[in-house]
Amino acid sequence: MSTGSIVLDTSLSNVSLGSSFPEDRDTEIKHEVKCLSIIVLGASGDLAKKKTFPALFHLFQQGFLQENDVHIFGYARTKLSDDDLRERIRGYLSHKSSSGQTEVLSRFLQLIKYVSGSYDSEDGFQLLNKEISEHEISKNSQPGTSRRLFYLALPPSVYPSVCRMIRRYCMNQSDLGGWTRIVVEKPFGKDLKSAEDLSAQLGELFDEQQLYRIDHYLGKELVQNLLVVRFANRFFLPLWNRDNIDNIQIVFREDFGTEGRGGYFDEYGIIRDIIQNHLLQVLCLVAMEKPVSLKPEHIRDEKVKVLQSVLPIKLEEVVLGQYEGYKDDPTVSDSSNTPTFATVILRIDNERWEGVPFILKAGKALNSRKAEIRVQFKDVPGDIFKCKKQGRNELVIRLQPSEAMYMKLTVKKPGLEMSTIQSELDLSYGLRYQDVKIPEAYERLILDTIRGDQQHFVRRDELRVAWEIFTPLLHRIDAGQLKPISYKPGSRGPAEADELLAKAGYVQTHGYIWIPPTLD
Ligand SMILES: NC(=O)C1=CN([C@@H]2O[C@H](COP(=O)(O)OP(=O)(O)OC[C@H]3O[C@@H](n4cnc5c(N)ncnc54)[C@H](OP(=O)(O)O)[C@@H]3O)[C@@H](O)[C@H]2O)C=CC1
Numbered sequence: 001m002s003t004g005s006i007v008l009d010t011s012l013s014n015v016s017l018g019s020s021f022p023e024d025r026d027t028e029i030k031h032e033v034k035c036l037s038i039i040v041l042g043a044s045g046d047l048a049k050k051k052t053f054p055a056l057f058h059l060f061q062q063g064f065l066q067e068n069d070v071h072i073f074g075y076a077r078t079k080l081s082d083d084d085l086r087e088r089i090r091g092y093l094s095h096k097s098s099s100g101q102t103e104v105l106s107r108f109l110q111l112i113k114y115v116s117g118s119y120d121s122e123d124g125f126q127l128l129n130k131e132i133s134e135h136e137i138s139k140n141s142q143p144g145t146s147r148r149l150f151y152l153a154l155p156p157s158v159y160p161s162v163c164r165m166i167r168r169y170c171m172n173q174s175d176l177g178g179w180t181r182i183v184v185e186k187p188f189g190k191d192l193k194s195a196e197d198l199s200a201q202l203g204e205l206f207d208e209q210q211l212y213r214i215d216h217y218l219g220k221e222l223v224q225n226l227l228v229v230r231f232a233n234r235f236f237l238p239l240w241n242r243d244n245i246d247n248i249q250i251v252f253r254e255d256f257g258t259e260g261r262g263g264y265f266d267e268y269g270i271i272r273d274i275i276q277n278h279l280l281q282v283l284c285l286v287a288m289e290k291p292v293s294l295k296p297e298h299i300r301d302e303k304v305k306v307l308q309s310v311l312p313i314k315l316e317e318v319v320l321g322q323y324e325g326y327k328d329d330p331t332v333s334d335s336s337n338t339p340t341f342a343t344v345i346l347r348i349d350n351e352r353w354e355g356v357p358f359i360l361k362a363g364k365a366l367n368s369r370k371a372e373i374r375v376q377f378k379d380v381p382g383d384i385f386k387c388k389k390q391g392r393n394e395l396v397i398r399l400q401p402s403e404a405m406y407m408k409l410t411v412k413k414p415g416l417e418m419s420t421i422q423s424e425l426d427l428s429y430g431l432r433y434q435d436v437k438i439p440e441a442y443e444r445l446i447l448d449t450i451r452g453d454q455q456h457f458v459r460r461d462e463l464r465v466a467w468e469i470f471t472p473l474l475h476r477i478d479a480g481q482l483k484p485i486s487y488k489p490g491s492r493g494p495a496e497a498d499e500l501l502a503k504a505g506y507v508q509t510h511g512y513i514w515i516p517p518t519l520d
């Protein structure tokens with residue numbers, strides 16, 4: 001139980017909610033007059049219905065997509081009519097049941113058309129191009145001014161052929177400010193070589209400025225907050241280094257298993273699914289040096305540099321797990337060696353971080369669902385209160401659920417005695433920003449794509465270094481040289497992972513649990 005709580009009243013601070021970043025970032029709502037076509041390839045699939053179309057709907061609701069300019073196309077092999085697709089996705093588009101909102105939903109659905117075709121046939125893409133062009137002409141769009149955003153909600157195996165087809169049949173002219181942009185989903189390859197091959201194939205067809213490699217963790221509110229917290233607060237600047245920080249954990253936990261995605265997951269495993277991309281991207285933002293400016297290339301340059309300083313992973317700093325029952329899924333091989341849990345320690349060999357373990361932990365079918373960053377500080381020297389045993393200072397950034405940042409600290413226990421307790425300074429978003437709806441990651445990233453802001457997308461060289469870090473370990477797992485330890489679904493994962501944490505220097509605060517504050 002939390003034994004005390006101090007709520008950090010940020011209303012007393014000078015934080016300006018409305019302030020936007022400097023001129024090199026376009027954060028204002030800008031109504032562009034050029035015609036915009038958004039094409040969701042793989043529109044019949046899981047991601048499209050659960051994430052892509054809902055994100056587009058939310059952007060429409062908020063006025064970021066204007067009816068006069070925008071048309072949305074679904075493309076896939078499945079034979080569907082426009083209405084079939086609309087009915088498939090309707091249930092995933094959350095809206096309030098007032099008549100106004102229902103009308104907004106129907107207006108949105110009317111923007112959607114469906115084109116059926118294969119991923120490597122001329123006919124399908126010629127037809128798609130014809131539909132898009134007709135829409136552009138109907139909007140009186142001048143050649144060279146219109147915008148085409150292709151969102152590949154597809155298995156990566158078809159990216160090369162789809163990109164070839166787009167390049168050959170669906171490009172628009174761009175001489176008057178129009179553009180063609182391609183959003184590709186992870187996983188971008190399975191190891192260094194396959195990722196490089198994929199990058200080379202896509203790179204022959206499109207410039208880096210046209211390719212948006214999406215990692216939806218980069219669209220999460222508290223991930224986007226990381227650079228602001230680190231570089232706009234005097235508190236943290238002098239503390240953020242090996243002199244003060246003992247260890248950093250970046251944790252992803254899910255309380256459900258592979259749920260119908262066993263076939264996909266078994267080919268990839270938790271390191272490729274979560275750690276090599278989502279958690280490593282978070283690590284970059286936690287560990288990188290201050291960029292020269294907020295220009296996307298300056299930020300991405302710093303991310304690459306910190307990744308290049310990561311030392312080879314030591315096998316004794318890895319624990320793998322597989323939950324009991326994982327192989328009951330008929331799409332998973334009976335002899336599967338795929339980890340559904342992993343703890344991996346990364347070490348960054350630079351002046352700021354030498355000796356500080358970055359503990360990346362991810363698991364499926366665990367006892368809770370959350371993602372967080374836990375920065376644990378070193379013990380206070382000269383412990384006159386004898387309170388070290390109670391716990392160390394920690395800054396916890398809760399990415400989800402219940403977005404929050406809290407600082408665990410030692411305070412005097414209120415009352416007549418002079419004793420100490422663990423408490424927290426707590427910035428819980430639900431309480432502090434009651435009127436703000438935190439946008440979905442995909443919503444934000446699609447908007448960034450429309451605006452041409454690549455800051456929150458993975459650059460080709462970043463991707464290469466990310467694979468360089470994990471490929472040797474992944475090859476050993478694939479070759480069966482490392483075996484996952486079995487763990488019970490609903491548990492914390494293998495006990496060996498907690499032992500590794502302790503060995504790395506993490507000190508757990510016993511008897512303290514942070515409880516997200518609520519309004520009542
Ligand atoms: N689903 C999720 O939660 C997440 C998914 N992703 C990524 O997004 C992408 C899409 O994922 P998801 O929607 O789950 O995938 P699906 O398996 O649902 O595939 C999407 C569509 O692609 C077509 N398709 C499926 N398999 C093949 C194949 N072997 N060859 C050609 N076409 C195929 C199908 O359409 P049709 O047969 O009609 O052509 C299907 O509806 C993947 O790269 C995935 O890794 C990333 C994060 C989360």
Ligand SMILES: O=C1O[C@H](COP(=O)(O)O)[C@@H](O)[C@H](O)[C@H]1O
Pocket residue numbers: 216254273274371
């Ligand atoms: O990319 C993926 O992410 C989801 C978790 O996303 P979140 O935003 O809900 O944290 C994960 O379930 C899936 O396996 C993975 O492919």
